[in-house]
Amino acid sequence: MQPTDIRKPDYFHKVVDCQWACPAHTQVPRYIRMIASGRYDDAYLLNWDSNVFPGILGRTCDRPCEPACRRGRVEENNGADVDKSRPEPVAICRLKRVAADNRSEDIEQRMRERLPDPVPGAERFRVACVGAGPSSLAVARDLAPLGYQVTVFEADAKGGGFMRTQVPRFRLPEHVIDEEVGYIFGLGVEFVGNRRIDSMRKLLDENYDAIFVGSGAPRGRDLHAPGRDEAAANIHLGIEWLASVYFGHVKSVGKRVIVLGGGNTAMDCCRSARRLGGDEVKVIVRSGYEEMKASPWEKEDAEHEGVKIINWLNPKSFVHENGKLTGMWFTPMRAEHDANGKRKLLPTGEPDRLIECDEVLIAVGQENAFPWIERDLGLEFDEWGLPKLDKLTLQSTNRKVFFGGDAAFGPKNIIWAVEHGHQAAASIHNLLQGEDVRQRPPPMTNLISQKMGIHEWSYDNDISVDERFVVPWAPKEKTLTNIHQEVELGFDVATAWKEAQRCLNCDVQTVFTKDICIECDACVDVCPMDCISFTTDGDEAELRERLTAPALNLAQDLYIGGPVKTGRVMAKDEDVCLHCGLCAERCPTGAWDMRKFLFAESYAGRGEDYSAKPAHKKVAA
Amino acid sequence: MTYLPKPKIHHPSLQRNRAGFIRRDYEGAISTLCAGCGHDSISAAIIQACWELDVQPHRVAKISGIGCSSKTPTYFLSASHGFNAVHGRMPSVLTGANLANRELMYLGISGDGDSASIGIGQFVHAIRRGVDMVYIVENNGVYGLTKGQFSATADAGSKSKKGAINNDAPIDMVGMALQLGASFVARGFSGDKAQLVPILKAAMSHKGASFVDVLSPCVAFNNHPGSTKSYDYVREHNHALCRMDFISKRDEITVDYPPGAVREVRQHDGSTLRLRKLPESHDTGDRVAAMNYLHECQARGEIVTGLLYVDPDAPDLHAHLETAPVAFNTLGEDELCPGAVRLESINAALR
Ligand SMILES: Cc1cc2nc3c(=O)[nH]c(=O)nc-3n(C[C@H](O)[C@H](O)[C@H](O)COP(=O)(O)OP(=O)(O)OC[C@H]3O[C@@H](n4cnc5c(N)ncnc54)[C@H](O)[C@@H]3O)c2cc1C
Ligand SMILES: Cc1ncc(C[n+]2csc(CCOP(=O)(O)OP(=O)(O)O)c2C)c(N)n1
Ligand code: SF4
Ligand code: SF4
Ligand code: SF4
Ligand SMILES: [Mg+2]
Numbered sequence: 020m021q022p023t024d025i026r027k028p029d030y031f032h033k034v035v036d037c038q039w040a041c042p043a044h045t046q047v048p049r050y051i052r053m054i055a056s057g058r059y060d061d062a063y064l065l066n067w068d069s070n071v072f073p074g075i076l077g078r079t080c081d082r083p084c085e086p087a088c089r090r091g092r093v094e095e096n097n098g099a100d101v102d103k104s105r106p107e108p109v110a111i112c113r114l115k116r117v118a119a120d121n122r123s124e125d126i127e128q129r130m131r132e133r134l135p136d137p138v139p140g141a142e143r144f145r146v147a148c149v150g151a152g153p154s155s156l157a158v159a160r161d162l163a164p165l166g167y168q169v170t171v172f173e174a175d176a177k178g179g180g181f182m183r184t185q186v187p188r189f190r191l192p193e194h195v196i197d198e199e200v201g202y203i204f205g206l207g208v209e210f211v212g213n214r215r216i217d218s219m220r221k222l223l224d225e226n227y228d229a230i231f232v233g234s235g236a237p238r239g240r241d242l243h244a245p246g247r248d249e250a251a252a253n254i255h256l257g258i259e260w261l262a263s264v265y266f267g268h269v270k271s272v273g274k275r276v277i278v279l280g281g282g283n284t285a286m287d288c289c290r291s292a293r294r295l296g297g298d299e300v301k302v303i304v305r306s307g308y309e310e311m312k313a314s315p316w317e318k319e320d321a322e323h324e325g326v327k328i329i330n331w332l333n334p335k336s337f338v339h340e341n342g343k344l345t346g347m348w349f350t351p352m353r354a355e356h357d358a359n360g361k362r363k364l365l366p367t368g369e370p371d372r373l374i375e376c377d378e379v380l381i382a383v384g385q386e387n388a389f390p391w392i393e394r395d396l397g398l399e400f401d402e403w404g405l406p407k408l409d410k411l412t413l414q415s416t417n418r419k420v421f422f423g424g425d426a427a428f429g430p431k432n433i434i435w436a437v438e439h440g441h442q443a444a445a446s447i448h449n450l451l452q453g454e455d456v457r458q459r460p461p462p463m464t465n466l467i468s469q470k471m472g473i474h475e476w477s478y479d480n481d482i483s484v485d486e487r488f489v490v491p492w493a494p495k496e497k498t499l500t501n502i503h504q505e506v507e508l509g510f511d512v513a514t515a516w517k518e519a520q521r522c523l524n525c526d527v528q529t530v531f532t533k534d535i536c537i538e539c540d541a542c543v544d545v546c547p548m549d550c551i552s553f554t555t556d557g558d559e560a561e562l563r564e565r566l567t568a569p570a571l572n573l574a575q576d577l578y579i580g581g582p583v584k585t586g587r588v589m590a591k592d593e594d595v596c597l598h599c600g601l602c603a604e605r606c607p608t609g610a611w612d613m614r615k616f617l618f619a620e621s622y623a624g625r626g627e628d629y630s631a632k633p634a635h636k637k638v639a640a
Numbered sequence: 641m642t643y644l645p646k647p648k649i650h651h652p653s654l655q656r657n658r659a660g661f662i663r664r665d666y667e668g669a670i671s672t673l674c675a676g677c678g679h680d681s682i683s684a685a686i687i688q689a690c691w692e693l694d695v696q697p698h699r700v701a702k703i704s705g706i707g708c709s710s711k712t713p714t715y716f717l718s719a720s721h722g723f724n725a726v727h728g729r730m731p732s733v734l735t736g737a738n739l740a741n742r743e744l745m746y747l748g749i750s751g752d753g754d755s756a757s758i759g760i761g762q763f764v765h766a767i768r769r770g771v772d773m774v775y776i777v778e779n780n781g782v783y784g785l786t787k788g789q790f791s792a793t794a795d796a797g798s799k800s801k802k803g804a805i806n807n808d809a810p811i812d813m814v815g816m817a818l819q820l821g822a823s824f825v826a827r828g829f830s831g832d833k834a835q836l837v838p839i840l841k842a843a844m845s846h847k848g849a850s851f852v853d854v855l856s857p858c859v860a861f862n863n864h865p866g867s868t869k870s871y872d873y874v875r876e877h878n879h880a881l882c883r884m885d886f887i888s889k890r891d892e893i894t895v896d897y898p899p900g901a902v903r904e905v906r907q908h909d910g911s912t913l914r915l916r917k918l919p920e921s922h923d924t925g926d927r928v929a930a931m932n933y934l935h936e937c938q939a940r941g942e943i944v945t946g947l948l949y950v951d952p953d954a955p956d957l958h959a960h961l962e963t964a965p966v967a968f969n970t971l972g973e974d975e976l977c978p979g980a981v982r983l984e985s986i987n988a989a990l991r
Contacts, residue, residue: 093652096653097652541680544681547648548651601646606676
């Protein structure tokens with residue numbers, strides 16, 4: 020195999036599983052270390068820089084980082100009782116909330132100190148954002164400090180988008196939204212609430228230099244089945260209903276509620292219904308439990324609150340008595356895989372089932388809709404009604420118009436909306452500066468030895484064997500009677516410290532220098548995870564089989580160093596390395612070193628001299 | 641050395657052996673030897689060999705003398721019995737323990753200083769008596785623990801770290817073991833576990849006195865140019881006599897080799913030693929040939945490694961002495977103290 024070129028930023032970035040998986044590439048291990056050392060403001064601001072809404076995301080993020088977290092793989096077949104081991108990632112998301120919960124009062128002041136310098140002349144340009152969801156707000160956050168005049172138009176009175184109107188208050192208190200949306204408006208962004216943009220043509224006529232569309236995917240998919248229209252008074256589209264709950268138009272619900280659908284919206288619907296008078300709340304899903312789109316923890320939370328999840332039932336019709344809903348018929352289903360492995364749902368042939376209910380919430384999907392964008396503006400849409408975009412720049416076929424968030428590629432989540440915001444802001448900045456819109460400044464990277472002494476490292480390399488800590492909850496009597504009562508209470512500082520210790524510091528990289536290796540095998544022998552091998556070279560597939568421990572996780576790279584003096588190569592499987600540094604402590608020659616890898620995505624106007632910007636100079640490692 | 645203990649977490653793919661253990665269960669405390677010391681690799685090879693052989697740790701006794709090498713039993717098999725004897729006295733303590741309990745596996749761990757200088761008399765007699773043990777000398781050519789004085793195995797003409805030349809003739813412990821009647825004699829190199837692990841497994845399965853000399857560079861005091869026990873020197877001058885596979889009684893013998901390509905030795909316990917690339921001229925059952933080969937290699941400036949000699953059916957000390965067939969701790973008071981009448985009859989027989 021070719022020796023690994025560790026100068027390529029992607030190589031070590033990929034080893035930092037969480038950061039690599041985060042759409043916004045948040046520097047996770049770094050902020051976890053900050054939390055462990057009580058530097059909550061630094062942790063908060065590091066998050067704020069990448070993901071803009073640490074307090075909101077620390078409660079609601081879809082957390083793609085957690086399934087990716089190495090800790091989950093490392094704990095496999097380990098633990099006190101190996102046969103019952105329950106591998107769990109680090110509670111990355113909930114640690115983020117700890118930073119938010121413990122930040123100081125004057126955080127906004129500190130935020131300003133770390134903002135990038137304005138770009139001379141930027142104030143000449145006007146940028147309009149449609150919608151005040153997370154994507155638009157991220158565009159505004161990136162562009163306003165550079166000096167651009169940013170105006171955000173929002174149909175609702177307040178900013179926040181679905182974070183405010185869809186995500187229920189028992190998961191996300193309103194003050195958290197107010198604070199974090201407020202920070203952005205405080206940067207000199209003009210917010211125009213209660214103003215629905217009803218014509219793109221008119222907006223273009225106002226001669227904005229760039230327009231960002233962050234209007235979301237506002238339409239709930241309906242379920243057309245017999246009885247739907249007759250019983251309409253007791254049947255609601257999930258997202259409309261949740262918005263009505265938020266605005267206070269809906270204050271109660273029938274005793275027996277059926278929620279149709281298996282995604283996160285269904286989970287918010289059923290849990291809200293439990294709080295508004297629904298005693299018997301059932302989530303009914305066409306397919307199996309495992310395949311439901313809702314995150315595992317949301318399903319658990321719902322079940323914990325007494326919601327029943329019933330799988331393999333396909334809705335057939337609504338039953339009503341003179342327009343009053345009384346129940347629904349369902350057909351039992353099963354899955355079948357055809358020759359190509361494609362899954363089909365087929366009726367089992369068992370008799371249909373009637374489930375009685377007073378109210379139905381339909382949460383079977385969301386759709387995009389752009390009724391306000393005229394189709395003769397040179398702004399093209401594809402066959403699914405989505406705008407045609409450059410995937411990197413998010414630029415539409417009208418060069419001044421950019422899309423992001425749920426409006427770009429259909430419904431996703433907050434963290435993707437934020438990342439779209441960063442990319443669109445970078446594109447808009449380039450456009451306005453007369454640069455190539457596709458150009459992206461390289462990320463800021465850095466690799467610094469952590470060696471302090473023979474056995475001293477400037478990071479804590481002692482590996483905790485603790486299992487994941489559980490976030491405390493408010494008592495059910497409280498949460499189920501008050502829809503505004505937040506369920507999760509967040510880690511206290513002491514538990515947060517312990518949870519932070521579970522982080523493996525995957526950004527502290529093992530770096531191998533072939534010329535000084537004497538092939539003593541000390542690193543091979545000491546490595547607790549059998550990561551390291553010295554062996555004859557071969558092609559990757561074959562090499563992976565014959566290492567000290569087989570390297571079967573193909574998603575993780577082999578680090579190849581060498582050839583060493585005997586002509587063999589050093590092959591390190593990155594998969595389950597603990598970053599404990601024992602290899603480097605044991606190496607007599609320093610051929611292994613532990614080096615902290617910094618990877619910072621570059622945002623609008625923060626290019627090559629990124630590190631020189633105050634934002635980064637002031638945050639120590 | 642390392643301050644932190646090795647984390648308990650292990651690779652998810654580690655398998656349990658027939659004794660119910662994963663390899664990590666055979667480890668000991670974290671080593672306090674110098675980083676890169678060959679001795680640590682030997683410990684790792686012992687751990688691997690014991691795991692592969694499904695050894696029950698509580699059926700092993702590790703006995704050592706004094707030296708860095710003699711410290712290593714702390715770093716493997718923490719669930720086994722152990723005794724750290726005074727300098728050079730490992731063989732007599734081991735012999736005594738073995739006489740009392742013949743059912744344990746004895747690992748005698750020593751160094752070239754411990755065995756070739758102060759303990760040479762003990763070494764000589766334990767070998768010639770045929771004590772059932774694996775006698776491992778972790779050979780670095782120096783007294784590592786006392787900061788690198790030449791040991792008795794240092795080659796004449798080799799240079800110390802400070803530049804002094806050794807003028808004394810070396811003791812070759814492999815040659816001595818052959819001459820003294822060891823029934824299993826091999827040499828390994830700490831930097832070649834592919835060779836060392838099967839040698840250790842074969843030695844552990846061998847009944848009788850097994851002697852294994854393992855070249856084990858001292859990174860702190862004997863790994864410089866001019867040393868003949870450095871990683872580089874041993875690698876450059878290593879002449880591997882043959883490659884050996886250890887096949888336990890249970891393992892199926894599957895691979896077919898063309899005739900003449902391998903030679904197989906069946907050991908007393910039913911295991912098989914398969915010798916590959918053994919020169920036509922060499923017979924591992926011929927003690928004299930082994931001694932000649934050793935000296936020929938030495939004359940050519942080569943360090944011969946691999947299995948030099950094995951007598952699969954050798955008798956051991958217990959056979960020589962016709963001792964009780966079981967461990968003393970399984971005997972009752974009546975058998976251990978047969979009483980005055982029996983004593984009287986023994987005394988009478990001696991009059
Ligand atoms: C019930 C529910 C729960 C969710 N829970 C989570 C969660 O826990 N975690 C997570 O990561 N994601 C969650 N999501 C998804 C997440 O809310 C969205 O992916 C995200 O908010 C999309 O952001 P956006 O920037 O595209 O704008 P949106 O948040 O969709 O906001 C769009 C805004 O634009 C405004 N707007 C639309 N058209 C116009 C117009 N013409 N003129 C002016 N204003 C306009 C709307 O009023 C709205 O405020 C959830 C979604 C739903 C439906
Ligand atoms: C009776 C006695 N004499 C001398 C010593 C000092 N001493 C300690 S270790 C050692 C030599 C050890 O050499 P070796 O067996 O080769 O072990 P190494 O450290 O090289 O592995 C000596 C002479 C001692 N501890 N006890
Ligand atoms: S840091 Fe080194 S010793 Fe620790 S697990 Fe990774 S490769 Fe092994
Ligand atoms: S410990 Fe260092 S010198 Fe020894 S084999 Fe490993 S990298 Fe090479
Ligand atoms: S002094 Fe030599 S023999 Fe002793 S631990 Fe250090 S390297 Fe090993
Ligand atoms: Mg020595």
